[in-house]
Amino acid sequence: xxxxxxxxxxxxxxxxxxxxxxxxxxxxxxxxxxxxxxxxxxxxxxxxxxxxxxxxxxxxxxxxxxxxxxxxxxxxxxxxxxxxxxxxxxxxxxxxxxxxxxxxxxxxxxxxxxxxxxxxxxxxxxxxxxxxxxxxxxxxxxxxxxxxxxxxxxxxxxxxxxxxxxxxxxxxxxxxxxxxxxxxxxxxxxxxxxxxxxxxxxxxxxxxxxxxxxxxxxxxxxxxxxxxxxxxxxxxxxxxxxxxxxxxxxxxxxxxxxxxxxxxxxxxxxxxxxxxxxxxxxxxxxxxxxxxxxxxxxxxxxxxxxxxxxxxxxxxxxxxxxxxx
Amino acid sequence: xxxxxxxxxxxxxxxxxxxxxxxxxxxxxxxxxxxxxxxxxxxxxxxxxxxxxxxxxxxxxxxxxxxxxxxxxxxxxxxxxxxxxxxxxxxxxxxxxxxxxxxxxxxxxxxxxxxxxxxxxxxxxxxxxxxxxxxxxxxxxxxxxxxxxxxxxxxxxxxxxxxxxxxxxxxxxxxxxxxxxxxxxxxxxxxxxxxxxxxxxxxxxxxxxxxxxxxxxxxxxxxxxxxxxxxxxxxxxxxxxxxxxxxxxxxxxxxxxxxxxxxxxxxxxxxxxxxxxxxxxxxxxxxxxxxxxxxxxxxxxxxxxxxxxxxxxxxxxxxxxxxxx
Numbered sequence: 001x002x003x004x005x006x007x008x009x010x011x012x013x014x015x016x017x018x019x020x021x022x023x024x025x026x027x028x029x030x031x032x033x034x035x036x037x038x039x040x041x042x043x044x045x046x047x048x049x050x051x052x053x054x055x056x057x058x059x060x061x062x063x064x065x066x067x068x069x070x071x072x073x074x075x076x077x078x079x080x081x082x083x084x085x086x087x088x089x090x091x092x093x094x095x096x097x098x099x100x101x102x103x104x105x106x107x108x109x110x111x112x113x114x115x116x117x118x119x120x121x122x123x124x125x126x127x128x129x130x131x132x133x134x135x136x137x138x139x140x141x142x143x144x145x146x147x148x149x150x151x152x153x154x155x156x157x158x159x160x161x162x163x164x165x166x167x168x169x170x171x172x173x174x175x176x177x178x179x180x181x182x183x184x185x186x187x188x189x190x191x192x193x194x195x196x197x198x199x200x201x202x203x204x205x206x207x208x209x210x211x212x213x214x215x216x217x218x219x220x221x222x223x224x225x226x227x228x229x230x231x232x233x234x235x236x237x238x239x240x241x242x243x244x245x246x247x248x249x250x251x252x253x254x255x256x257x258x259x260x261x262x263x264x265x266x267x268x269x270x271x272x273x274x275x276x277x278x279x280x281x282x283x284x285x286x287x288x289x290x291x292x293x294x295x296x297x298x299x300x301x302x303x304x305x306x307x308x309x310x311x312x313x314x315x316x317x318x319x320x321x322x323x324x325x
Numbered sequence: 326x327x328x329x330x331x332x333x334x335x336x337x338x339x340x341x342x343x344x345x346x347x348x349x350x351x352x353x354x355x356x357x358x359x360x361x362x363x364x365x366x367x368x369x370x371x372x373x374x375x376x377x378x379x380x381x382x383x384x385x386x387x388x389x390x391x392x393x394x395x396x397x398x399x400x401x402x403x404x405x406x407x408x409x410x411x412x413x414x415x416x417x418x419x420x421x422x423x424x425x426x427x428x429x430x431x432x433x434x435x436x437x438x439x440x441x442x443x444x445x446x447x448x449x450x451x452x453x454x455x456x457x458x459x460x461x462x463x464x465x466x467x468x469x470x471x472x473x474x475x476x477x478x479x480x481x482x483x484x485x486x487x488x489x490x491x492x493x494x495x496x497x498x499x500x501x502x503x504x505x506x507x508x509x510x511x512x513x514x515x516x517x518x519x520x521x522x523x524x525x526x527x528x529x530x531x532x533x534x535x536x537x538x539x540x541x542x543x544x545x546x547x548x549x550x551x552x553x554x555x556x557x558x559x560x561x562x563x564x565x566x567x568x569x570x571x572x573x574x575x576x577x578x579x580x581x582x583x584x585x586x587x588x589x590x591x592x593x594x595x596x597x598x599x600x601x602x603x604x605x606x607x608x609x610x611x612x613x614x615x616x617x618x619x620x621x622x623x624x625x626x627x628x629x630x631x632x633x634x635x636x637x638x639x640x641x642x643x644x645x646x647x648x649x650x
Contacts, residue, residue, distance in 0.1 A: 061418075069394060070404035071596040079395035082421050086428070091435075093386075094419040096407050103411070110416075243599060270595045271396040274568060 002043035011039035025304045058117055062296060063093040063107045065121040070096075072268035072276070073239075073285070074122070077140070080289030081120060088297065090117075097123065111135040118296045136299035138292050141186045149299060151291040151310045155186050158281040158314040159193025162235040162263045165279075167203075169322045171233025171261050174198060175224060176207040177245055178237025179214045187237070190265055194235050206231065217241075218248050225252070232260050239264040239280055246278075246321065262321040267314075279322040284312045327368035336364035350629045383442055387621060388418040388432045390446040395421075397593035397601070398564075398610070399447070402465070405614030406445060413622065415442075422448065436460040443621045461624035463617050466511045474624060476616040476635045477511050483606040483639040484518025487560040487588045490604075492528075494647045496558025496586050499523060500549060501532040502570055503562025504539045512562070515590055519560050531556065542566075543573050550577070557585055564589040564605055571603075571646065587646040592639075604647040609637045 008018045013032060020028055021036040039045070064081055066074045082092045093116060097103045104123060110116045118136035139150040166174055176194050180187075191209065198205045206228055208220045225231060236242035242264030246256050254260050257279075267282025269275040291310035298305050333343045338357060345353055346361040364370070389406055391399045407417045418441060422428040429448060435441045443461035464475040491499055501519050505512075516534065523530045531553055533545045550556060561567035567589030571581050579585050582604075592607025594600040616635035623630050 068404060068596070069407070070397075070400050070594075071599075072395075072397070072400075075395050075397075075400040078419070079393060079421055082394070082419055086420075091418050091420075093416050094403070094407055095411075095416075096404055240596070240599065268595075269395075270593075270601070271393070271565070274396075274565065276595070 002045040004045070006043055007036065007039045007045050010043060011035040020304075023304050058300070059115055060089060061091045061093055061116045062293075063095060063110065063116050063119045063121075065095045065097050065104055065107060065119060065123060067099055067122065068096045069094060072270050073266050073283075076268065076285045077122075077289055080286045081293060084290050084293040088293070097121075108135060117300050120292050120296055136296060136303050138296045138299060140288060140292060147307050149295045149307045149309070151288045151295065151312070152186050153283040153288065153312050153314050155189040155314075156193035156196075158265055158283075159190040159195070159235070160197040161193075161314065161316050162190075162265070162281055163194045163197040163205075165316050165322070166233035166235065166261060166263060169233070169257075169261055169325050173228065173230040174203065174205040174233045174235070175228070175231050176205065176209065176235050176237075177217065177221070178208070178241060179210045179212045181212055190235075190237060217244060221245065221248050222252070234260060234262050236262060236264045239266040239268050239276065239278060242278055242280070242321065257321050257323045261323060263316075264321075267317050277319045279319040280317050281314050282317045283314055287312045327370040329370070331368055332361065332364045332370050335368060336360040345629075348629055383625070384440055385414060386416045386418055386441045387618075388420060388435070388441050388444045388446075390420045390422050390429055390432060390444060390448060392424055392447065393421050394419060397595050398591050398608075401593065401610045402447075402614050405611045406618060409615050409618040413618070422446075433460060442625050445617050445621055461621060461628050463621045463624060465613060465617060472632050474620045474632045474634070476613045476620065476637070478608040478613065478637050478639050480511050480514040480639075481518035481521075483590055483608075484515040484520070484560070485522040486518075486639065486641050487515075487590070487606055488519045488522040488530075490641050490647070491558035491560065491586060491588060494558070494582075494586055494650050498553065498555040499528065499530040499558045499560070500553070500556050501530065501534065501560050501562075502542065502546070503533070503566060504535045504537045506537055515560075515562060542569060546570065546573050547577070559585060559587050561587060561589045564591040564593050564601060564603060567603055567605065567646065582646050582648045586648060588641075589646075592642050602644045604644040605642050606639050607642045608639055612637045 004015060004018050008015045011018065013036060017028070017032060018036055021033060062085055064078055066078065069075055069078055078092075078094060085092050093107070095103055095107060101123075104121065107116065107119055111119060112135065118138070120138050120140075122140045137148065139148055141150060141152050163174065176191055178191060191207070195205070206224060208217065208224055210217075210220065234245060236245050242262050246262060249256060249260055256262060262279065264278055264280035265283075267280045291312070295308060295310065298308075329340060329343050329347075333340045336343065338361060342353070342357060343361055346358060387410055389403055391403065394400055394403055403417075403419060410417050418432070420428055420432055426448075429446065432441065432444055436444060437460065443463070445463050445465075447465045462473065464473055466475060466477050488499065501516055503516060516532070520530070531549060533542065533549055535542075535545065559570060561570050567587050571587060574581060574585055581587060587604065589603055589605035590608075592605045616637070620633060620635065623633070
């Protein structure tokens, strides 16, 4: 049986183009349209139900795919996504992907079978699978390879605020500690905002920036502090990293915040009444959740709608890993 | 249109009996059976699809209803429930009830409409609605009014261990601080275990035990410590309560654990890699989740199966709210 890939190959176009033809998107060149339709006929290619536009009934269900619900950032996000979906009469299927893209495939199949209407995903794997299947999909954080609808916090601004606050709290020698996925995403702009702010002020800074998965930051941290013993302010890529860095530094004999001040990113709380008392850049999680639901509803109504980005400002939350000033 | 209640009234039997007749349960007295069947005919009562046994297809979906996913205990439980369901080819719908029983009604309706197969619920509202609808339902923690299948930690043993550990860590004058729902449930046995252990050892103890919702524990705590200034060890009903009690005590000038030692219950971690560093009784959450899924699968296969209880032992987890000894 012919696949979409076979059609793309025979027509000499990209998978995305075939998908756009099947989904009756506008703005396709007549010559391209003719080539794709010819290939579909030749191969006797049968698009799946969803792509054929035979979707007649709604399941009123959206899947939320996250790495793990057992994490305060994702559980807060999931809480507000479910609340928001519920207010619109939608149910939420929850999937812990644990970084396994097989899990994500299952849900993509369910959308194609009309068992669910759409997917909101925080995925750290390749997202081409979502794009080419043309299903209603909204992401948290941007991906650089593909155009999609997504919500995000202003990561760049967050990096700038972190640098600014460390200086305001009296730190003189700054560093950044973080890691990054091999797939570029917008969280990388946290570092860019931090770097740019300090460069503009002609303030020297250092960093540890490793590709995931990282086994242990301790050797890199030891090395950094041996080379630059005056480092007294560190911006950590997220709150998990901050807790890990704090643990390593305390083991090495540093007092936090007296010797080294730390600022994280996310601003998580374990529950509504239970904040984590660290200094951090707070993402507006309820807004991100509502934005994702609003975007996914637009996509359900019209899967070919133009992609949109909802970006929200972040704020500094004072905690016990920076000094009083 | 006649309801199940009308049938029960006319037949002069309980709702539960009508439900058992409709669900073709065994062990019903022939005279009772005749009365109920006569009432059904007279009233032209039409049981819903589910009760009629017309359930022909499975949605392979189970709903998990919890007060809020934004809490480390529930997010850990939900994580392992989803993992366990996924391994059996089932999906998980997640519902935050926020204590609103209207939300629960929606999902009960979905089971009746064959949109989902079963419900796992942590509900603090009345559960008769689950029982009389005869749908596959498994609870976390026991309810005293109704017989159901449920999983639970050994709450009584947990209370005993808490008393024992406080004494072992050098506390001499003990107290219990907690609250309880107006619906009795098994978590009340935490206090019973604590009390019994100390009574048996002829050790005097005190308590604060208020009916929910409790606005503020501070006045009661002030009063307790004014009357019994030597209290130096407190068992808190759960980890949330411990954090709240710790906060109040520190505000009143007590040092934890130097002046007063605290032990909580639940043993939550914010995420897999992020424990909350308090001394606490740890519930075996992965086991509770797997047990709940195993029970719910039995109920899906046969809704009239005998109710079962899976009870798991708990353990003490040393943290920074008890002294080294």
